[in-house]
Amino acid sequence: MAERETINGTPVTEEQIAAWADEAEAGYDVEVLKKRGRGRPGRGAEPTQVVALRLTADELAALDARSEREGKSRSEVIREALASG
Known part of the structure; x- marks a missing residue:
């Protein structure tokens, strides 16, 4: 392997x-992996979605x-701001 x-x-x-190879060959407990808490924490019971937003320089500064x-x-x-409607 390269340094x-x-x-x-x-x-x-x-x-x-x-x-790592030995661990993988032995198999993983899927339930344990699901509980590892990878990624960002949820914001509620339902899944959230990432939305891209374009702002002008002035809007971004504000x-x-x-x-x-x-x-x-x-x-x-x-x-x-969205919640206040």
């Missing part, structure tokens, strides 16, 4: 690859200013 192969900056060794002022993320500010 430059890394995961998050940590070199991957042949021994680590062999251990959004960022409000986010900073209120100590919230861009997404939180947008969701609150």
Whole structure:
């Protein structure tokens, strides 16, 4: 294996690859994998969807200013604006 192969900056060794292969061959408990909490936490009982949004430079600056002022993320500010209707 090339020396430059890394995961998050940590070199991957042949021994680590062999251990991963052994683990995979032994099989995985699907229920345990489902409980690992990968990805972002949900926002409710129903699935959410990512939506792309185009903003002008002025709109983005206003959004960022409000986010900073209120100590919230861009997404939180947008969701609150939609909810207030």
